[in-house]
Amino acid sequence: xxxxxxxxxxxxxxxxxxxxxxxxxxxxxxxxxxxxxxxxxxxxxxxxxxxxxxxxxxxxxxxxxxxxxxxxxxxxxxxxxxxxxxxxxxxxxxxxxxxxxxxxxxxxxxxxxxxxxxxxxxxxxxxxxxxxxxxxxxxxxxxxxxxxxxxxxxxxxxxxxxxxxxxxxxxxxxxxxxxx
Amino acid sequence: xxxxxxxxxxxxxxxxxxxxxxxxxxxxxxxxxxxxxxxxxxxxxxxxxxxxxxxxxxxxxxxxxxxxxxxxxxxxxxxxxxxxxxxxxxxxxxxxxxxxxxxxxxxxxxxxxxxxxxxxxxxxxxxxxxxxxxxxxxxxxxxxxxxxxxxxxxxxxxxxxxxxxxxxxxxxxxxxxxxxxxxxxxxxxxxxxxxxxxxxxxxxxxxxxxxxxxxxxxxxxxxxxxxx
Numbered sequence: 001x002x003x004x005x006x007x008x009x010x011x012x013x014x015x016x017x018x019x020x021x022x023x024x025x026x027x028x029x030x031x032x033x034x035x036x037x038x039x040x041x042x043x044x045x046x047x048x049x050x051x052x053x054x055x056x057x058x059x060x061x062x063x064x065x066x067x068x069x070x071x072x073x074x075x076x077x078x079x080x081x082x083x084x085x086x087x088x089x090x091x092x093x094x095x096x097x098x099x100x101x102x103x104x105x106x107x108x109x110x111x112x113x114x115x116x117x118x119x120x121x122x123x124x125x126x127x128x129x130x131x132x133x134x135x136x137x138x139x140x141x142x143x144x145x146x147x148x149x150x151x152x153x154x155x156x157x158x159x160x161x162x163x164x165x166x167x168x169x170x171x172x173x174x175x176x177x178x179x180x
Numbered sequence: 181x182x183x184x185x186x187x188x189x190x191x192x193x194x195x196x197x198x199x200x201x202x203x204x205x206x207x208x209x210x211x212x213x214x215x216x217x218x219x220x221x222x223x224x225x226x227x228x229x230x231x232x233x234x235x236x237x238x239x240x241x242x243x244x245x246x247x248x249x250x251x252x253x254x255x256x257x258x259x260x261x262x263x264x265x266x267x268x269x270x271x272x273x274x275x276x277x278x279x280x281x282x283x284x285x286x287x288x289x290x291x292x293x294x295x296x297x298x299x300x301x302x303x304x305x306x307x308x309x310x311x312x313x314x315x316x317x318x319x320x321x322x323x324x325x326x327x328x329x330x331x332x333x334x335x336x337x338x339x340x341x342x343x344x345x346x347x348x349x350x351x352x353x354x355x356x357x358x359x360x361x362x363x364x365x366x367x368x369x370x371x372x373x374x375x376x377x378x379x380x381x382x383x384x385x386x387x388x389x390x391x392x393x394x395x396x397x398x399x400x401x402x403x404x405x406x407x408x
Binding site for chain 2: 075076077078079104105106120126127129131132134137143144147148149
């Protein structure tokens with residue numbers, strides 16, 4: 001019973017390929033459908049997906065919302081300088097970028113960490129120009145992220161949230177089934 | 181046919197992917213010049229953001245002309261890293277040529293650096309947020325002028341002489357700049373002389389509050405501009 005999930009997959013495939021074996025396999029399928037795994041496994045999966053979803057939303061969500069609210073109001077912040085900018089691309093699909101924004105007018109101030117995520121674009125060779133909103137003078141960003149890639153970041157964020165939320169729902173359903 | 185479809189799909193995916201790899205050109209934003217106009221019941225606010233270079237004087241002059249007959253106060257809000265001394269003088273002349281009061285303002289976290297300072301000083305009333313930033317430094321030859329000079333083939337001794345000459349020119353231009361462009365109405369000459377001594381090889385950043393505290397005479401009045 002502990003490997004019931006694997007039996008279920010094999011059984012289902014065989015059923016599709018060979019109709020004669022359907023009766024023989026049906027018992028296995030029925031058994032494994034009722035026991036998708038130990039509930040504790042699904043609980044761990046549920047918590048892990050939940051934590052990832054929470055981390056994603058709290059890390060990238062507020063910045064994206066703010067950038068949409070302040071769209072079109074950014075102007076170069078000549079007192080700031082972007083340093084240590086880097087982008088890491090995974091499988092040519094998703095790119096995580098980070099940079100530090102430091103004040104040259106007040107070098108005693110701690111640099112601001114700026115992170116963003118986008119799909120498909122690599123970000124290589126792009127100039128990191130620090131900008132500040134004319135509407136909210138406390139809002140600081142990188143022009144490339146705030147304006148050029150605003151919609152890319154938004155869609156990337158929504159896609160990642162939807163995928164993680166889907167995993168969460170699946171884990172929750174499996175946990176529920178395993179418990180009952 | 182199936183192969184053709186597959187190749188077509190792959191090409192489409194590749195084209196979409198490749199379109200994401202094109203450079204965005206977002207680096208140009210630092211040198212972009214914008215002039216915004218905001219009409220308020222009691223004043224007209226002209227907001228300049230960008231370097232002091234062509235066509236700033238023409239754009240500012242055109243905006244000032246447009247509101248010349250308007251009875252409301254004119255305020256020029258500056259956010260600039262500085263730029264050409266020659267062009268900055270044209271902007272100052274354009275402001276002074278108008279037969280009316282034009283105030284200048286640097287907002288919270290706004291920057292008025294280098295050649296922007298004389299433009300700020302051209303205002304009838306010079307107002308800044310305590311957290312506005314001003315920067316003073318030595319004049320230098322533009323990068324294009326330096327590149328042109330470097331293209332000439334000189335010997336090592338000629339290069340040394342050339343460097344000395346460039347340094348002497350820059351010092352002279354800076355002295356002239358401090359005396360004629362910054363050392364004007366209301367600016368404290370003792371403070372200015374101290375600043376002139378500090379700047380060789382350094383960019384000196386000062387907030388609006390610091391300038392007032394030091395009695396520089398650069399800022400007439402401090403006001404808290406809204407942060408949001």
